[in-house]
Amino acid sequence: MFVTHLECSACSRSHPAGKPANLCQSCGLPLLVRYDLEAVGRHLTPEGLAGRPATMWRYAELLPVPAGYPPVTLGEGMTPLVELPGLGRALGCRGLLVKDEGLCPTGSFKARGAATGVTMAKVLGIGHVAMPTAGNAGGAWAAYCALAGLELTVIMPEDAPVVNMHECVAYGAHTYLVKGLISDAGKIVARGVARRGWFEVSTVKEPYRVEGKKTMGLEIAEQLGWRVPSTIIYPTGGGEGLIGIWKAIQELQALGWLEKGRFPRLVAVQAEGCAPIVRAHRQGAPVSQFWTGAGTVAAGLRVPKAHGDFIVLQAIAETEGTAVAISDGEIERVQAVAAKHGLYVGPEGAAGLAAVPALRDRGWLDAGEEVVVLNTGSGLKYPAPVRPELPVLEVDAEP
Amino acid sequence: MFVTHLECSACSRSHPAGKPANLCQSCGLPLLVRYDLEAVGRHLTPEGLAGRPATMWRYAELLPVPAGYPPVTLGEGMTPLVELPGLGRALGCRGLLVKDEGLCPTGSFKARGAATGVTMAKVLGIGHVAMPTAGNAGGAWAAYCALAGLELTVIMPEDAPVVNMHECVAYGAHTYLVKGLISDAGKIVARGVARRGWFEVSTVKEPYRVEGKKTMGLEIAEQLGWRVPSTIIYPTGGGEGLIGIWKAIQELQALGWLEKGRFPRLVAVQAEGCAPIVRAHRQGAPVSQFWTGAGTVAAGLRVPKAHGDFIVLQAIAETEGTAVAISDGEIERVQAVAAKHGLYVGPEGAAGLAAVPALRDRGWLDAGEEVVVLNTGSGLKYPAPVRPELPVLEVDAEP
Numbered sequence: 001m002f003v004t005h006l007e008c009s010a011c012s013r014s015h016p017a018g019k020p021a022n023l024c025q026s027c028g029l030p031l032l033v034r035y036d037l038e039a040v041g042r043h044l045t046p047e048g049l050a051g052r053p054a055t056m057w058r059y060a061e062l063l064p065v066p067a068g069y070p071p072v073t074l075g076e077g078m079t080p081l082v083e084l085p086g087l088g089r090a091l092g093c094r095g096l097l098v099k100d101e102g103l104c105p106t107g108s109f110k111a112r113g114a115a116t117g118v119t120m121a122k123v124l125g126i127g128h129v130a131m132p133t134a135g136n137a138g139g140a141w142a143a144y145c146a147l148a149g150l151e152l153t154v155i156m157p158e159d160a161p162v163v164n165m166h167e168c169v170a171y172g173a174h175t176y177l178v179k180g181l182i183s184d185a186g187k188i189v190a191r192g193v194a195r196r197g198w199f200e201v202s203t204v205k206e207p208y209r210v211e212g213k214k215t216m217g218l219e220i221a222e223q224l225g226w227r228v229p230s231t232i233i234y235p236t237g238g239g240e241g242l243i244g245i246w247k248a249i250q251e252l253q254a255l256g257w258l259e260k261g262r263f264p265r266l267v268a269v270q271a272e273g274c275a276p277i278v279r280a281h282r283q284g285a286p287v288s289q290f291w292t293g294a295g296t297v298a299a300g301l302r303v304p305k306a307h308g309d310f311i312v313l314q315a316i317a318e319t320e321g322t323a324v325a326i327s328d329g330e331i332e333r334v335q336a337v338a339a340k341h342g343l344y345v346g347p348e349g350a351a352g353l354a355a356v357p358a359l360r361d362r363g364w365l366d367a368g369e370e371v372v373v374l375n376t377g378s379g380l381k382y383p384a385p386v387r388p389e390l391p392v393l394e395v396d397a398e399p
Numbered sequence: 400m401f402v403t404h405l406e407c408s409a410c411s412r413s414h415p416a417g418k419p420a421n422l423c424q425s426c427g428l429p430l431l432v433r434y435d436l437e438a439v440g441r442h443l444t445p446e447g448l449a450g451r452p453a454t455m456w457r458y459a460e461l462l463p464v465p466a467g468y469p470p471v472t473l474g475e476g477m478t479p480l481v482e483l484p485g486l487g488r489a490l491g492c493r494g495l496l497v498k499d500e501g502l503c504p505t506g507s508f509k510a511r512g513a514a515t516g517v518t519m520a521k522v523l524g525i526g527h528v529a530m531p532t533a534g535n536a537g538g539a540w541a542a543y544c545a546l547a548g549l550e551l552t553v554i555m556p557e558d559a560p561v562v563n564m565h566e567c568v569a570y571g572a573h574t575y576l577v578k579g580l581i582s583d584a585g586k587i588v589a590r591g592v593a594r595r596g597w598f599e600v601s602t603v604k605e606p607y608r609v610e611g612k613k614t615m616g617l618e619i620a621e622q623l624g625w626r627v628p629s630t631i632i633y634p635t636g637g638g639e640g641l642i643g644i645w646k647a648i649q650e651l652q653a654l655g656w657l658e659k660g661r662f663p664r665l666v667a668v669q670a671e672g673c674a675p676i677v678r679a680h681r682q683g684a685p686v687s688q689f690w691t692g693a694g695t696v697a698a699g700l701r702v703p704k705a706h707g708d709f710i711v712l713q714a715i716a717e718t719e720g721t722a723v724a725i726s727d728g729e730i731e732r733v734q735a736v737a738a739k740h741g742l743y744v745g746p747e748g749a750a751g752l753a754a755v756p757a758l759r760d761r762g763w764l765d766a767g768e769e770v771v772v773l774n775t776g777s778g779l780k781y782p783a784p785v786r787p788e789l790p791v792l793e794v795d796a797e798p
Contacts, residue, residue, distance in 0.1 A: 050449055050450035051449035051450065053622070054453035054477045054479075055479060073481070074479065074481055074499070074741065074742070075478070075479020075480070075481045075499060075502070076479075078453045078477070079474070080453075080454060080473065080474020080475075080504075081474070082472070082473055082474045084546075086546065086548070100473070100474060100504070103474070103502050103503070103504065104502070105479075105499070105502065106743070107777070107779050143741050143742075143743065144741065146738065146739055146740060146741040147483075147485065147740065147741030147742075148741075149485070153798070155792065155798075158791055162782070162783070162784070162785070162786050162787075163779065163782050165786060165787050165789060166782070166783050166787055167743060169787050169789070170735070170738035170739075170743060170778075171738050171739065171741065171743070172738070172739050175789055176789065176790050176791075176792050176798075177789050177790070177791045177792065178791070178792045178793075178794060178796070179791060179792070179793055179794060180794040184794040187794070188792060188794075188796055188798055189798070191797060191798055192798035195797065195798065196798060223452070336569070339545065339569035339570050339571070340545055340569075340570065340571050341545060341546065342473065342542050342543065342545040342546030342547075342570065343473070343542075343546075344505070344542065344566060344569060344570070378506065378779065379569075380506050380562065380777065380779040380780060380782075381779060383561070383562050383565070383779075383782040383784075384561070384565050385561070385782075385784035386561070387561050387564060388561075388564050388565055388568050390564060390568070390574055390575065390576050391575050391576070392557055392575075392576045392577070392578060393554065393575050393576065393577045393578070393587060394577075394578055395577060395578060395579040395583040395586070395587075397577070397587055398590055398594065399552070399554075399575075399587055399588070399590055399591035399594065399595060
């Protein structure tokens, strides 16, 4: 294992690795895992990676799990980076690539953070973890906790996607609904941490989830032959995925596997009905403010205030990226357009795709640019319960 | 491209590749693609494969698409082969591995056959394809046809999973329901072929779908380090997946990449409510008889008579495998057991898993055997529409 310590993302204070940790003891902000990257570079080369299994664990030296410790895994990672020229033309960008995280176990990118988070909880001897969720993180953590034999308490909005509720129940998590938003669920979890000794695993409130998400960035770089695209577009709720991708690129630059100082422009996409990071970015503010009355069809984007917001805003600023809000109507329009071109995405992924024409309209994006959009979850996680109107044929029908 | 010709699976008559083909012109039975495997062996080595992208197209030399022709792809294949010791213990087999085809695009193994089938339809200049489906093949073909710009007519039972109907509609396929089974849908398609010139792409009624399914077998062998497990268990509706895996192993043996003559025992799993192949196997019959009154929760297994049944039966016999039928009650029980151990499978995959205790009980399977079960589709394709009964907390609740 090449982990040296945990470092506060805000004040840089160092904390020891190897024991349970949540936030910085000085400033209460997120901790990030730091590695001895020189040692990693002596141990691992891009060529050495090539023959490894097609999961995110191929990057073991850049992950926090002790060498030899078996990861809690469903084979997550190495999702395809798909060229979609037809959809690209429809959206106004020929160089469109989609990283399809809907093909992760449990149908969303949340599997990556759950795999590292649950494995590290096991490594550190934690018995009962708890989290608020907008939906998909709950499903993913429930799966990996079931796999690991860890107890999980999960609290989600009562109007979260029904599929996520069934997932949590099927996997055996202690599942509660709340008459409110993920932020309200978070407050109940915080009280449970104080009263019951649960270990909190909310977004960026422990340092290992983001390490799993980081592998999205590692994979994009590897799949492009160790270079970065011009722009990466990320549907942003808690923002952990975008933070992870940014961290991946920094580490690969430090390793010398990517050109130093050459970053993709990172774009955070939110829904118009819940766009705290977009608002903060527009105002040039270093942190976001709580978004009152959050509401959108994209359940995963309904995060009124993210604890890691300042890191997302910093990532956007330092990579000359941007932030953009998409209306629910446009999300649904683009979801239909994507399906007609062969890709059935969830509304979060549709928001990411919808950022392409939005940014083209602003003149921010060129038609020929190489753009990677993250589809963070499968369209199958939002099933329409009612049978569509379709012609019903008799068995002897003539077509 | 290393394709030499198409060969009838029954009478061995040779047919030319490179033009549209359905069944053998002599005996009306399925055609299989044959390759110049000596030439493939000179061109490709296991080591040469290692660095290729993690999709089924890494095996390009063993696929029918002309060299240089861009495949119609969503990045399908190289699904994980997951060790599940906890679930294995629960089912009575320590050496359980699950090949999770739920992580294919469109959530089932059908994506593989659609990728090769649609690509070859495009190569051969076919404009309008048609198929009956139990559900998932329709969803997959609708996606790949949308991606390729091909017209698709799909006909499915009116009680097929609602998700599959929505998929077909969203992707833009001409979608019809039938007051009957997949066999009735098949008859309507056959009439459409005669009347309207559709090109039929039903299971094993064109030679290229099975080539995509074959990659499951190629991957299992590669993922195990170029060897085969003791037993492979396959949920069997039309049987194309099992046929493909058998073909893969034969080709890898011919290439010298797998030990000659050493086959995994192939097990076909069906539902008690539709088990024509199990019945034929028990009777020692070379072909199955139409199963009257087919009904099971596992929509994908509701195929009362498979056109490739005789190949499945031959594969079972020649590998010293077997066939087993699982009750719907046991499918649902094992589905719940699998979820409690971290894996959310569809009922078809659950039938596959349920074969493990069934074969242990018979003394057919040893506790220590290395067994690969194919989970042919994601549990997300069978969403429960109703919100589960869960405690609803007030925002100020004390946990």
